Amino acid sequence: MIVDSHGLTTDLLHLYIQSQKLSTYAVDRHKSLWHAGKTVLDHARVFGSDPDSPGDLLRLIRTGSARTRGELVEATGLARSTVAQRIEGLMAAGLIVEIGGAPSTGGRPPSLLGFNGEAGLVLAADLGASHSRVIVADLGLNSLAEVEADLDIDEGPEIVLGWLIDTFDRLLAEAGRDRGDVLGIGIGVPGPVDFERGVAVNPPIMAGWHEFRIVDRVRESFDVPVLVDNDVNIMALGEHWAMEPKVDDFVFIKVGTGIGSGLILGGRLHRGADGAAGDIGHVQATSSDAICRCGNQGCLEASAGGAALASKLAKLGHDAKRSSDVTDLVEKGNKDAIVAVRDAGRLIGEVVASLVNLLNPSQIMIGGNIAKAEQHLLAGIREVVYSRSTTLSTTNLQITGSALGDRSGVTGAAAMAIDYLLRPGNIDRVLEKSAVSS
Numbered sequence: 001m002i003v004d005s006h007g008l009t010t011d012l013l014h015l016y017i018q019s020q021k022l023s024t025y026a027v028d029r030h031k032s033l034w035h036a037g038k039t040v041l042d043h044a045r046v047f048g049s050d051p052d053s054p055g056d057l058l059r060l061i062r063t064g065s066a067r068t069r070g071e072l073v074e075a076t077g078l079a080r081s082t083v084a085q086r087i088e089g090l091m092a093a094g095l096i097v098e099i100g101g102a103p104s105t106g107g108r109p110p111s112l113l114g115f116n117g118e119a120g121l122v123l124a125a126d127l128g129a130s131h132s133r134v135i136v137a138d139l140g141l142n143s144l145a146e147v148e149a150d151l152d153i154d155e156g157p158e159i160v161l162g163w164l165i166d167t168f169d170r171l172l173a174e175a176g177r178d179r180g181d182v183l184g185i186g187i188g189v190p191g192p193v194d195f196e197r198g199v200a201v202n203p204p205i206m207a208g209w210h211e212f213r214i215v216d217r218v219r220e221s222f223d224v225p226v227l228v229d230n231d232v233n234i235m236a237l238g239e240h241w242a243m244e245p246k247v248d249d250f251v252f253i254k255v256g257t258g259i260g261s262g263l264i265l266g267g268r269l270h271r272g273a274d275g276a277a278g279d280i281g282h283v284q285a286t287s288s289d290a291i292c293r294c295g296n297q298g299c300l301e302a303s304a305g306g307a308a309l310a311s312k313l314a315k316l317g318h319d320a321k322r323s324s325d326v327t328d329l330v331e332k333g334n335k336d337a338i339v340a341v342r343d344a345g346r347l348i349g350e351v352v353a354s355l356v357n358l359l360n361p362s363q364i365m366i367g368g369n370i371a372k373a374e375q376h377l378l379a380g381i382r383e384v385v386y387s388r389s390t391t392l393s394t395t396n397l398q399i400t401g402s403a404l405g406d407r408s409g410v411t412g413a414a415a416m417a418i419d420y421l422l423r424p425g426n427i428d429r430v431l432e433k434s435a436v437s438s
């Protein structure tokens, strides 16, 4: 048996047996079929797929690029009979459904195909430093149950993950579902993550989590693929998921206690070789000489992060201990706080200007705690970015606030799990196996 880093297993004999069941289940469309689909999805691994594979047809249907068999024929150049056969397979797995008729050009109207978001559930969690959000969602990312809670990540992985598993069970019960309905899990944590292994590596604010096997712990209760990433990457994924139309080159910057960014390049999250991409908090901001908690001098977050701003304001005699105190002061119209946030915006702008010259994104979105003082932060960032980046790279550049606010992280954690489960390579393998038995 092969087990990959996300706990996906391939056992050929088992798959063969399951694919036999798939054809038996084909009688009952809803309940049994989705169970059959689930079982094979469970055992799917990432494999390469040809560009016109069944998984790709599903992607065309999901994205609305093609809605009928005719449009799929046109989009892929495949024979009508091949498209029909692949659609049948996707329907048998419960992944697509007919959702009524399209306008006819004469004769019988072609039936419209839609992705069946109800084909299964994912569980998602955005575990923050002191506050977490957990949801149960279907594959269309409709939230079925949701909860927020104050929980200190420093309690350590056993306590936090024990709470998380209890919370998953409680939310499933609330949604009238159970563990058997869950296809995958996405989790975000507030520290650096080696994505391939699903472990936090030397996280500065997560006592006891270094190298802890998060995936294994969760899979003791839920035997499905579990994906773990850092909080900023999942926020970027969440905002990108919700964006309409989608921007392919997009940078999400979180300005909270610390500062970090998530990079979507060419429509995909860029994690880098070790999962450390986007760590702009420790890029040197040229006009600053502050000492950072990482030991270096002049790091961006040592001057412009929420913790740095709070201590700056405390020195001026204001009651500020953490980043939320800074935004509270700004809301009350405190001049020192407004100046501090605007200056922080300019410093962030220095680093963002370099990033714009290097990556040429078309949208930069600013989120996180300090971004609640959006007006002042964005003003500072825009001022520097537009004056220091090249004309060409800023022609179509938009710098905006977050669209999803506090929900970007948990949305992204769910999106990460769904995208993984529905990758063409995964879907194709499911259908390949069901074809073996037919």
Ligand SMILES: [Zn+2]
Binding pocket: 281, 282, 292, 293, 294, 295, 296, 299, 302
């Ligand atoms: Zn640093």
